[in-house]
Amino acid sequence: MKKYLIAGIVSLLFLTGCWDERQFKNVKLVLSLGFDQGEEGQIIQTVSIPSVSRATEGPGSESLQILSTSAHTPLQARGKIDRMIPESYDPAKVKVIVLGEDLAKQDIYPILDDMYRNPRSNLNAYLAVVEEGTAQDVISMNHTGATRISNYISGLLEAAVSSTHATGENLQLLCAELLEPGIDFSIPLLKIEDDGNLLTFSGMGLFHDKTYTGEKIGAEQTTLYMLLQGEKGRVARLTKKIDDHGKDEILDYITVSVAENDRKMKIENKDGEIAVTINLDMKVKIVEYPSDHLYVKGRIEEIGKKLSKKLTDESVDIISQVQEANSDVFGIGRRVKAYHPEVWKELDWREEFPEISIEPKVKVEIIQHGIIN
Amino acid sequence: MTNPPQQMTQQNEQKLSQRQFFFIIVQTQIGVGVLSVPYELHSVAKQDSWISLLLGAVAIQVLLVGIWFVAKNFPHDTLFTMNDKMFTKWVGRPLSILYIFYFIGVGTLIILLFSRMISIWVLPNTPLWVMALLMVTVCMYMVGGGLLVLGRLYTMLSFLLVFLLCLIIFSTKETHIMYLFPMLETGWGKIFAGINKAIFSFFGFIVSLVIFSKVEGTNKQKLKTIVMAHWFVTLFYLFTVFASFTFFSTSELPLVPEPVLYMLKTFSLPIIARIDLFFISIWVINVATSFATYLYLSSLGLSDLFKRHSQNQWIVVVGICVFSISIYIGLDMSKIETFNKVVTYSGYIFSLTLPLIMVPVSYLRKKKDKGGAS
Amino acid sequence: MVGIFLFIRGKLRLGDANMGIFTRFFRNNRDKLADRHMSEPSNEKERPSSKKLSENVKYILDAFHQSNDLKIRVLKKGDAALLYFESLAEHEKIHEKIFAPIEMGHTEDVFHLPNAKQTNDLEEVVRTLLRGHAIYMEEGKKEISQFSVTSSFGRTPEEPQNERVVRGAHDGFVENMMTNINLVRKRVEHRDLTIKYFKLGKKTNTNVAVVYMDGIADPMIVQEIETRLHSLDSDMIHSPGHIEEFIEDKSNSPFPQMLNTERPDRVAANLVEGRVAIMAEGSPTTLIAPATFFMFYQAPDDxxxxxxxxxxxxxxxxxxxxxxxxxxxxxxxxxxxxxxxxxxxxxxxxxxxxxxxxxxxxxxxxxxxxxxxxxxxxxxxxxxxxxxxxxxxxxxxxxxxxxxxxxxxxxxxxxxxxxxxxxxxxxxxxxxxxxxxxxxxxxxxxxxxxxxxxxxxxxxxxxxxxxLQSFGVPYFAPLAPLSLVDLKDTFVRLPMYMMKLRPKDAHAVKPIALNPSREWKNRDEQNQSKQGSGGNDQPSSTDDTTK
Incomplete structure (x- = not known):
């Protein structure tokens, strides 16, 4: 009895097919996706499909196919593209999603809905916005060097993360901030330069709710901007002008590398008025200071004070930009909701955020200065 | 000697150890629901529902003492023979049959929810019968070894729970404690309403009543094991709830029915890029262990009621029943929901109300027996 | 048949005796003899020997179907005969120890040889002949003397091909069971080492030995193994692999339920753990039972x-x-x-x-x-x-x-x-x-x-x-049933002095394998530890297998 049962089951399994089989060799991989605003509310989807041919020894040769189509939704576009290629393409390994600036200025959630809904999609992908350009340009860029565009962009973004320029949030981590009221987010901006041969990281684009505001924190300021958010990559270097000697410009500058940063945010409720203080305590190492003379007594403390003042000033600048864009990247609103729920209920945070007072206080302490004084 | 030789011919009468009892309870409770517990709880009391979970756990704790009280009055009986003794044959028999139906119902629900989950997350085109068939046959083979084999197996497979915990811990690197606040936003009313959902996730403790007499040790030790198992499960749930509540924002969680999996989908390891697939594969084993328990319980009931056949034949009968019912219901979302409601509400009767009724009845019965004897 | 007689005659002529009676006798009766053999079952019953030499010889010759390698030497002018298988016995020994003294008239000396044995049972004689003994019979005497003159051709114990080790003993079992038991006994010099012989295979009569440590091995398991061996009823048993299939619990499983080894040190170690070894004549492989899955992952080198x-x-x-x-x-x-x-x-x-x-x-x-x-x-x-x-x-x-x-x-x-x-x-x-x-x-x-x-x-x-179970012992121990103590020699190999208890899956009667052995490490506390060493090794876990 038992034996027949087992035999029957086994043969049943053999008889039937493999319902969900998706042979990897029959799939066209898409590693980077681009979306742009098209005409009449349509979107333009651009994909780059690498195809590799096998070599008996060593790496195979690689060729890229760039396809672009316009449709009403991303999945419709996918269907259209499928009709252009011999096999079907699969976005399960998408590494970067690039949005055109025009599209990003509208609600970006509908574009990403498929990514969130499909169990196979890669929520680990990076999101980036193209500044003054279209995603199509970026994806079909004829860049120098042999790497794929997906590698190029993700490498660029990863480098930005490790040097404390960008948050490195992937699709899923953005999702919470996309949906939750009281938290906004910023997305890395890319810019094409050198006649389409070079791609640069040009700062962090500030989003309000689900749309790009058009405002950005420039690449120069992003390190401090990240530190203010309490995040630090592998290295965080700040180059600032602290002196004004007049003769040699280069002697006025100092570069420090942040060893430890400690950000504290204090939210006070003064009769319904929200006042925020952001304290940023940093311990830094001097890594570049051409004017030397650090052995002079009190010199280090002096530099520390100058730096603190300089950075506080810049922080004020950054925060005013953020408030101007009405992009609550610090999650102040969510904190107000969490810790002062009664205030939150009475406020319309969209209206309120640009008006509240946010006071940054940066304190720098120099702990090392390399192997020379 | 301290180590008396084992009786080879009396394998089946060997009793479970305390540790095996513990893991049988734990593995029965942690099953198909673990992926969606945070979502279910969140649907009522939002970010405060972890309080509901704790309150629910305390309520169940009281009930467990009741169950223990009932079971210790009948040191040689399973639930089914107990029914006969407590309510006489005329009430006890039908009651046992209802219990068996309930267990079969829960088993079927497990199969359905499991197949639906696999269909949503991993294999969208694979038909239901393949999943149901695999699960039912593997579990039939498992249960065929007897309770002792189940105990041994569950104990060993519990290493996987540690593994699941590690995976969840891995994903806690992106937590925002802030999301748990403001506390008590929804108010105590909602929190109490949430206890309801919390109790759902604990169903399965009834197994301790059924197999109580098949465990070695004093009554006190057994109570300790039951309580420990219960709090272990509570902690496990609490941990997953915290992990997913702090990972997802309050407005995102209602969109994600399986937050634990979704959370893992975000991260990648150097060797395996998608941890959620890994997690769901291990979770399959946890589902198998809970289904196997219900298969065991219902076949045990049948063989206790109709002494004519051995339990192994009943296992096959129950297996075929579960398989046919689940094929009949199919993967239709609304049908599964209806079935789910029927089973969970009958859970109120069979797992909550009836054991509570049994407490005084068993006490009286015992008193009467004693009086009769002396 | 003619060939056989020619052969026998030739042999007889070699012995300088009067062989006339025999040759005539055989010739006259050859057809009758053949008939009787067809009808006679191979019996194990006793058959008393006759006083007549010729009858005895005839019986033995019939028992072996006139096999050509059975050699008969007629002595004392036809009053006595010496029988042996030339393929089994050693010529030198026969000549020096038996033939020469008898010919010289020192018959009594021969019977006092240490390897001599007397019997009256012809069936026993048949069996001993097969074992390589020589038989001496005399006219008018019922007693038959048997001399053990077996010659054996065996390999010397060398390292088994498939179980090499880098360090440690480099000897292995051979095809001769006595040598194998010898190798084990030398490693376990203790009176508790018990060996029980069985004869398996109705036609092959293979010697099988069950080896265990009495007082350590679980008597239930030993008995179970004996029962299963006894119930084995087959014409041929030629290797332990053969026996394995007859006595294992589930032969429909891909997993081996008994450990095969050719290493005496491995057998010795397992015996002391409380397991039972089964050896068979003619094969260097020894079976060890009960086995668990993880035993197959342990190598002597560890x-x-x-x-x-x-x-x-x-x-x-x-x-x-x-x-x-x-x-x-x-x-x-x-x-x-x-x-x-x-x-x-x-x-x-x-x-x-x-x-x-x-x-x-x-x-x-x-x-x-x-x-x-x-x-x-x-x-x-x-x-x-x-x-x-x-x-x-x-x-x-x-x-x-x-x-x-x-x-x-x-x-x-x-x-x-x-x-x-x-x-x-x-x-x-x-x-x-x-x-x-x-x-x-x-x-x-x-x-x-x-x-x-x-x-x-x-x-x-x-x-x-x-x-799966191997002789009543859970096969997947110590994982299922879980026994944390026994993981010491499963996933890890802790230092030897920490393996105080025998593995539970062996069902040893005595759980303690060693007493504290490194007390010299804390000489200051020596006195205290001596006092405490008596009772600190009680088994602690309460797993189901020990019940």
């Missing part, structure tokens, strides 16, 4: 290494179990179902490797696994130099050509080769074969429903291992 290395090696071996069983299945599931689990860095190389392969991966895998098995099977029985050639031709040439031709992806070659290597890591040949067999169902499951299939397959295997 105990000769430092314990760190021993542990490391053991972990490698257990890891190899997982690779051997699941790797091809995992690979197939990945490339035909879940390619999203491939890390970003690998996705393009993997894609490049399998892009233009004609066949689906499941077919690729099955073909490659079968090719590996072919190469292995072809090389295994060939002499070493040819075997190597096969390996090189098969492994290198075919492997390379098959990839170049684009029939199989190079990743698949890597996967299958790795699997094959991993399956050979297991110290036991039986288990290694079992593992390679288990790969196939898993490959098919993985090719049908991907990861979920592998999980179900593995779950099935684990359930099977948990349900």
């Amino acid at each position: 105990y000769n290494m430092r314990w760190f290395t021993g542990t490391f090696v053991r972990l490698i071996r257990l890891f190899s179990f997982i690779i051997a069983v699941t790797l091809p299945a995992f690979y197939i599931a990945v490339v035909s179902f879940h390619f999203e689990v491939i890390p970003d860095e690998l996705i393009i190389p993997v894609k490049a490797s399998i892009n233009e392969i004609a066949y689906p991966p499941i077919l690729e895998a099955l073909v490659m696994v079968i090719i590996i098995e072919l190469i292995r099977e072809a090389g295994i029985r060939l002499p070493a130099p040819i075997g190597q050639t096969i390996g090189i031709v098969g492994g290198l040439v075919i492997g390379d050509a098959v990839v170049r031709a684009g029939l199989v992806s190079n990743l698949m070659v890597i996967v299958v080769a790795l699997t094959a290597i991993a399956s050979f890591v297991v110290p036991s040949n039986e288990l290694s074969t079992a593992l390679r067999l288990l790969t196939f169902p898993l490959i098919i499951l993985a090719g049908t429903i991907g990861f979920i299939g592998i999980v179900f397959g593995m779950l099935f295997i684990i359930i099977h291992l948990t349900r």
Whole structure:
């Protein structure tokens, strides 16, 4: 009895097919996706499909196919593209999603809905916005060097993360901030330069709710901007002008590398008025200071004070930009909701955020200065 | 000697150890629901529902003492023979049959929810019968070894729970404690309403009543094991709830029915890029262990009621029943929901109300027996 | 028949006796004799010897169907005869110890030889002759003398081919059971070492010995083994593998339920742990029961290494179990179902490797696994130099050509080769074969429903291992039933002085294997520890197997 049962089951399994089989060799991989605003509310989807041919020894040769189509939704576009290629393409390994600036200025959630809904999609992908350009340009860029565009962009973004320029949030981590009221987010901006041969990281684009505001924190300021958010990559270097000697410009500058940063945010409720203080305590190492003379007594403390003042000033600048864009990247609103729920209920945070007072206080302490004084 | 030789011919009468009892309870409770517990709880009391979970756990704790009280009055009986003794044959028999139906119902629900989950997350085109068939046959083979084999197996497979915990811990690197606040936003009313959902996730403790007499040790030790198992499960749930509540924002969680999996989908390891697939594969084993328990319980009931056949034949009968019912219901979302409601509400009767009724009845019965004897 | 008589006559002529009576007697009765033999069953009953020499000789000759190698020497002018199998007995011995003294008239001396034995039973004589004894009979005497003059041709105990060790003893069992028992006895010099003989096989009469330590081994298990051996009723038993199938619990399982070894040190160690060994004449392989799954992963070398290395090696071996069983299945599931689990860095190389392969991966895998098995099977029985050639031709040439031709992806070659290597890591040949067999169902499951299939397959295997028992002992101990104490010699190999208790799965009657042995380490506390050493080794866990 038992034996027949087992035999029957086994043969049943053999008889039937493999319902969900998706042979990897029959799939066209898409590693980077681009979306742009098209005409009449349509979107333009651009994909780059690498195809590799096998070599008996060593790496195979690689060729890229760039396809672009316009449709009403991303999945419709996918269907259209499928009709252009011999096999079907699969976005399960998408590494970067690039949005055109025009599209990003509208609600970006509908574009990403498929990514969130499909169990196979890669929520680990990076999101980036193209500044003054279209995603199509970026994806079909004829860049120098042999790497794929997906590698190029993700490498660029990863480098930005490790040097404390960008948050490195992937699709899923953005999702919470996309949906939750009281938290906004910023997305890395890319810019094409050198006649389409070079791609640069040009700062962090500030989003309000689900749309790009058009405002950005420039690449120069992003390190401090990240530190203010309490995040630090592998290295965080700040180059600032602290002196004004007049003769040699280069002697006025100092570069420090942040060893430890400690950000504290204090939210006070003064009769319904929200006042925020952001304290940023940093311990830094001097890594570049051409004017030397650090052995002079009190010199280090002096530099520390100058730096603190300089950075506080810049922080004020950054925060005013953020408030101007009405992009609550610090999650102040969510904190107000969490810790002062009664205030939150009475406020319309969209209206309120640009008006509240946010006071940054940066304190720098120099702990090392390399192997020379 | 301290180590008396084992009786080879009396394998089946060997009793479970305390540790095996513990893991049988734990593995029965942690099953198909673990992926969606945070979502279910969140649907009522939002970010405060972890309080509901704790309150629910305390309520169940009281009930467990009741169950223990009932079971210790009948040191040689399973639930089914107990029914006969407590309510006489005329009430006890039908009651046992209802219990068996309930267990079969829960088993079927497990199969359905499991197949639906696999269909949503991993294999969208694979038909239901393949999943149901695999699960039912593997579990039939498992249960065929007897309770002792189940105990041994569950104990060993519990290493996987540690593994699941590690995976969840891995994903806690992106937590925002802030999301748990403001506390008590929804108010105590909602929190109490949430206890309801919390109790759902604990169903399965009834197994301790059924197999109580098949465990070695004093009554006190057994109570300790039951309580420990219960709090272990509570902690496990609490941990997953915290992990997913702090990972997802309050407005995102209602969109994600399986937050634990979704959370893992975000991260990648150097060797395996998608941890959620890994997690769901291990979770399959946890589902198998809970289904196997219900298969065991219902076949045990049948063989206790109709002494004519051995339990192994009943296992096959129950297996075929579960398989046919689940094929009949199919993967239709609304049908599964209806079935789910029927089973969970009958859970109120069979797992909550009836054991509570049994407490005084068993006490009286015992008193009467004693009086009769002396 | 004529040939036989010519032969016998020739032999008789050699002995300088009057052989007339015999020859005549045989000739007259040859047809009658043949008839009687057809009708007479091979009996084990007693048959008293007659006073008449000729009758006795006739009976014996009949019993052996006039076998040509049975030699008869007529002595004392026909009043006595010496019988022996020239194929079994040693000529030198017979000549020096028996023949010469009898011829010289010192008959009494011969009977006082230490190897002489008297009997009246002709059936016993038949049996002893088969054992290589020589028989001396005299006219008018009922007593028959037997002399043990067996010649044996045996290998010298040398290291078994498939269980080599780097450090430690380099001897192994041989085909002679006495030598084997000798090797064990020398290692376990204790009076509790008990050996029980059995005769198995109605036609082969193979000597089988059950060896155990009385007082350590569980008497229930010993008895169970004896019962199962007794109920074995077969014409032929030629090797322990043969016996194994008769007495094991489940022969429908791919897993071996008794440990095979040719190493005396391994047998000795297992005996002291409380297990039982079964040896058979004519085979160097010894069976050890009850066995558990993890015993097959222990090698004698582990105990000769430092314990760190021993542990490391053991972990490698257990890891190899997982690779051997699941790797091809995992690979197939990945490339035909879940390619999203491939890390970003690998996705393009993997894609490049399998892009233009004609066949689906499941077919690729099955073909490659079968090719590996072919190469292995072809090389295994060939002499070493040819075997190597096969390996090189098969492994290198075919492997390379098959990839170049684009029939199989190079990743698949890597996967299958790795699997094959991993399956050979297991110290036991039986288990290694079992593992390679288990790969196939898993490959098919993985090719049908991907990861979920592998999980179900593995779950099935684990359930099977948990349900399996070897002589009443759970096969998957110490994992199921879990016994944390016994993990000391399973996943890790702790220092020897920490293995205070015998493994529970052996069901030893005495659990304590050693008393504190490193007390010299804390000489200051010596007195205290001496007082405490009596009762601190009680077994602590309460697992179900001990009940």
